[in-house]
Structure formats: structure tokens, C-alpha cells
Amino acid sequence: MKTTLLLVGKTVDKHFVALIDDYVERTKHYLGFEVEVIPDLKNNKSLSEEQQKEKEGELILKALQSADYVVLLDEGGKEMRSVEFAQYMRHKMNTVSKRLVFIIGGPYGFSEKVYQIAAEKMSLSRMTFSHQMVRLIFVEQLYRALSILAGSPYHHE
Amino acid sequence: MKTTLLLVGKTVDKHFVALIDDYVERTKHYLGFEVEVIPDLKNNKSLSEEQQKEKEGELILKALQSADYVVLLDEGGKEMRSVEFAQYMRHKMNTVSKRLVFIIGGPYGFSEKVYQIAAEKMSLSRMTFSHQMVRLIFVEQLYRALSILAGSPYHHE
Numbered sequence: 001m002k003t004t005l006l007l008v009g010k011t012v013d014k015h016f017v018a019l020i021d022d023y024v025e026r027t028k029h030y031l032g033f034e035v036e037v038i039p040d041l042k043n044n045k046s047l048s049e050e051q052q053k054e055k056e057g058e059l060i061l062k063a064l065q066s067a068d069y070v071v072l073l074d075e076g077g078k079e080m081r082s083v084e085f086a087q088y089m090r091h092k093m094n095t096v097s098k099r100l101v102f103i104i105g106g107p108y109g110f111s112e113k114v115y116q117i118a119a120e121k122m123s124l125s126r127m128t129f130s131h132q133m134v135r136l137i138f139v140e141q142l143y144r145a146l147s148i149l150a151g152s153p154y155h156h157e
Numbered sequence: 158m159k160t161t162l163l164l165v166g167k168t169v170d171k172h173f174v175a176l177i178d179d180y181v182e183r184t185k186h187y188l189g190f191e192v193e194v195i196p197d198l199k200n201n202k203s204l205s206e207e208q209q210k211e212k213e214g215e216l217i218l219k220a221l222q223s224a225d226y227v228v229l230l231d232e233g234g235k236e237m238r239s240v241e242f243a244q245y246m247r248h249k250m251n252t253v254s255k256r257l258v259f260i261i262g263g264p265y266g267f268s269e270k271v272y273q274i275a276a277e278k279m280s281l282s283r284m285t286f287s288h289q290m291v292r293l294i295f296v297e298q299l300y301r302a303l304s305i306l307a308g309s310p311y312h313h314e
Contacts, residue, residue, distance in 0.1 A: 013176075015172040015175045016172075016176065018172045019170075019172050019173065019176075079282070079283045079284075080283065080284070081284060081285070082284045082285040085284065124282060124284060125236070125281060125282035125283075125284070125294075126236045126238045126282075127237070127238060127239045127281060127282070127294075127298055128239040128301070128312070129294070129298075130297065133293075133294065133297055136293075137282075137284075137286070137294070140286065140287065140290055141284055144284075144285070155285070
């Protein structure tokens with residue numbers, strides 16, 4: 001299994017970039033992992049929120065492959081404890097043969113078509129975070145999950 | 158009302174420091190807010206986890222004033238949505254006369270004595286985060302809550 005994190009829009013702030021990159025690199029020790037960025041349409045002022053969501057949805061669908069197992073990071077998704085997310089990742093490693101793709105959407109969320117192709121939705125918290133924060137929290141949790149599975153001390157530091 | 162975030166142990170990573178400082182400064186536009194750091198005892202290898210928790214607890218109690226309204230950031234605490242946390246902060250601003258003190262504990266959590274003086278416990282997520290992450294998430298959420306109350310666009314960016 002390969003794991004991909006698909007993002008809509010680049011991370012801009014250099015401190016967020018540095019922290020996210022660090023967890024991404026550390027995660028790669030445990031897992032075939034890559035981050036793919038879809039350009040966002042934020043600066044296209046002629047689009048309504050709905051149109052932007054649709055357009056971003058099309059770009060997301062284009063970036064996917066037919067055998068992908070797609071998990072959306074979504075407010076309405078399932079919340080897990082870190083140890084549960086670790087078990088979740090172990091299960092996926094044993095059952096997903098091609099790509100496990102986590103998607104963090106744009107500022108207005110996902111289009112209906114993206115919801116339709118998703119296998120699951122997960123949520124990191126009841127709270128709403130900035131997009132940069134969601135990315136950082138997700139990669140830290142992914143790294144933590146794999147550390148838990150590997151028995152590394154990170155989770156207890 | 159004044160609000161204080163009490164931390165056990167300095168934040169070390171410069172990227173986390175920069176991001177946390179940024180949200181702290183932005184929060185100060187809305188609220189009398191300060192961060193107070195209690196030195197952690199992590200490098201004292203002669204202490205057991207239990208002893209370290211006790212010692213840190215004593216230092217926490219020493220840093221508090223008798224009229225403080227104390228809220229612990231704790232796994233077992235109440236989870237709120239960001240808009241609920243905003244309402245929570247509004248309520249506190251109207252009812253807490255002296256200091257509202259949020260406390261993020263050390264690696265082994267809080268001692269029994271600290272639990273005893275706390276008025277409430279809150280949780281940011283079911284997931285476990287590193288101490289640096291908890292700090293960053295908390296200050297971002299505090300800033301977000303105050304932005305929501307002020308009607309600033311930050312929450313919808």
C-alpha cells in the first residue's frame with residue numbers, strides 16, 4: 001500500500017511548511033508516503049463559493065486513480081483516538097492494495113462528487129482549524145500512528 | 158477579566174515558537190492575555206513519573222492566585238466546537254472577575270492536587286498531540302474564538 005495526502009492549495013507560511021515537511025519526512029521512514037498539492041482557486045474572484053468547490057472537486061477527481069481508497073478529512077467524519085488511528089492504519093495496510101488517499105479540501109469543503117467517491121470520512125477534532133493547522137495536525141497524527149505501530153517512544157515523549 | 162495560559166516546560170522548536178508567538182500576539186488585540194511558563198523537570202532523571210507530576214503540580218499551584226478560575230487542558234475534558242468555545246469565552250468574560258487560567262500540563266499529566274483546584278477540564282480533540290502541538294492548537298483556537306466574537310473574517314478564511 002502507498003499512502004498519499006492530497007491537499008487543495010499550497011501551504012504558504014514558512015514555519016508551517018517546515019513543521020509539516022519534518023513530519024512528512026519522518027513518516028516516510030515507516031511508509032510509502034507522498035503529499036500531492038492541487039492548486040487552489042482562491043484568487044479567482046469571479047467564482048462563487050459553490051463554483052470554486054465544484055472546480056476544486058473536478059481537480060481532486062482528476063488526481064485520483066480508479067483503485068484509490070479515498071478518505072476525506074471532514075467535520076462530519078469519525079473521530080478517533082490516536083491509538084485507534086494507529087489500529088486503523090494497520091488495518092488499511094493489511095487490506096488496501098493500491099493507494100490510500102487522504103484528502104484535505106479547500107476553504108469551502110468538498111463537492112458532492114467528491115463525497116460520492118469517498119470510502120470514508122474522518123475528523124481530527126470538533127474544532128475548526130485553519131487549513132495549515134489541519135495539515136500539520138494530520139501529518140503529526142499519521143507519524144504518531146506509525147510510531148505507535150512500530151513501538152517507538154514518540155507517542156510517550 | 159485577564160486570561161493566562163500556564164505551561165509546564167518551554168517550547169523549544171523555533172517554528173513552533175514562531176507560530177505560537179504569532180497567535181499570542183494576535184490574541185492580545187482582543188484580550189488581556191499572557192503566557193506563563195513553569196520550568197519542566199524532564200531532565201531530572203532521578204524522579205519517577207509520579208514524583209515529577211507531583212513536583213510540577215506544586216509549581217503549578219504556586220503560580221496560581223486564590224481567585225483564579227482554572228481550566229485544565231485534559232484528555233478527559235469537554236470537547237467543544239470552535240463556535241461553542243467562542244460562546245464559552247464570552248460567558249467567561251461576563252462572569253469571571255479576576256483571572257481565567259488555562260493550564261497545559263507536563264508529559265505525565267496533572268497531579269491530583271491540580272485536578273482538585275480546577276473548575277473545569279476541556280479537551281481539544283480525542284487525539285493525543287505533542288505538547289508543542291497542544292500549545293499551538295490552543296492559541297489558534299483561542300484566537301479563533303475571539304475572532305468569532307469580534308465578527309472578524311478569520312474563522313471563514
